[in-house]
Amino acid sequence: MRDIDYLIVGSGIVGLTCAIQLKAKDPEARVVIVEQGDRPSGASIKNAGFACFGSVSELLDDANTHTDDELVRLIRRRVEGLNLLKSIIPPQTMQYSGHGGYEYFLEHQTDLGQQCYEALDWANKLAQEALETSDEVFSQVDNRFSFARITPNGILNKFEGQIHTGKLMEALSVKAAACGVQFMGGVKALSHSTDRGQVALQTRDHGPVRTKKLLLATNGYTQDYIKDLVTPARAQALITEPIPELKIKGTFHLDQGYYYFRNIDQRILLGGGRNLDFEGEKTTLETTTEQIQSALEDLLRQVILPNKQVSIAARWSGIMGVGVQKKPIIQSIEPNVYCGVRLGGMGVAIGAEVGQNLADLATQNDAI
Ligand SMILES: Cc1cc2nc3c(=O)[nH]c(=O)nc-3n(C[C@H](O)[C@H](O)[C@H](O)COP(=O)(O)OP(=O)(O)OC[C@H]3O[C@@H](n4cnc5c(N)ncnc54)[C@H](O)[C@@H]3O)c2cc1C
DSSP, X not given: OOOEEEEEEOOSHHHHHHHHHHHHHXXXXXXXXXXXXXXXXXXXXXXXXXXXXXXXXXHHHHTTTSOHHXXXXXXXXXXXXXXXXXXXXXXXXXXXXXXXXXXXXXXXXXXXXXXXXXXXXXXXXXXXXXXXXXXXXXXXXXXXXXXXXXXXXXXXXXXXXXOOHHHHHHHHXXXXXHTTOEEEETOEEEEEEEETTEEEEEEETTEEEEEEEEEEOOGGGGGGTSTTSXXXXXXXXXXXOOXXXXXXXXXXXEGGGTEEEXXXXXXXXXXXXXXXXXXXXXXXXXXXXXXXXXXXXXXXXXXXXXXXXXXXXXXXXXXXXXXXXXXXXXXEEETTEEEEEOOTTOHHHHHHHHHHHXXXXXXXXXXX
């Protein structure tokens, strides 16, 4: 069999979109993905599917460390990333729906709510510039879904949407395979070494795999491969059993985005609570904790669906990759070894762009 030209570790949004872009650039190249699970098994398959580009409270928080121009670029990057994703996988295939995104404020956060309402004009100006629209992006809304224990008003972002995470990942996997990308599941990458222009990837149980170029798309799990490049940040979630006559539609941000929920089919998917134990959640262990799961359940029963009997169908966690800066790391680590990691909580919006940039980087001055 031919030598591997590009060996990608990780089959999340980044790994798969990168592989698709590499084949688009050079259909003859041998592109192989190794994945520790028997199918994509990272955050890309476990996320909440918010196709979002930032709430007003998040923008206000980011304004402490970014200029307005930088904020416009940050929003634009997310919007363009979503457009790129939609150009790779048609919106209907990933069940994209534009129900809008809402930010609400808990009763004890009246001050935060007030600050956000006062910042609406500023936030609209930034978002309008980034989206190149004269339409109002953020507007004040009432408590139209009858949540409890929140302030009377919230903020609607009418451009925010949601996708079906499973459908997106299925479509990306099918597209990559159709482009000729080879997938090797159940292969855990341990380390690599370089020698005379070749890279040898050591794997658990499968021996070394040799390649001309190695690309790491391991995001939050990178910590187990290269220490201290990316901080793992576990995110926990739960989903309810179907709820008859559920009226809630959209994506919702609470408590400065530390909690988020949405409708999916007739269910509520709810995640967050990492702020309850920042240190404990800096882990790549995919378990759930009693502390965070009960906080999620309290929020579900007391705030989101105060008058409904609901049962929890499933609970899970996934690993994100974060760091001091909100920017992804797309760089060469050593000759012929590259990484595209640290996507924070925005992988749906920026994953495809990171995948594309990683492919661009690995093919620059390509001598394959
Ligand atoms: C619960 C939760 C909710 C989220 N909600 C949202 C949301 O609503 N909107 C949003 O934009 N983002 C959200 N995110 C973040 C988003 O999911 C990530 O930013 C995005 O999926 C990152 O994609 P990725 O391809 O970089 O990483 P991943 O999808 O994590 O892919 C990395 C892959 O690499 C594999 N891997 C890792 N190490 C190795 C190794 N050594 N050998 C072999 N394989 C390896 C993993 O198994 C995994 O499949 C959420 C994350 C979580 C966990």
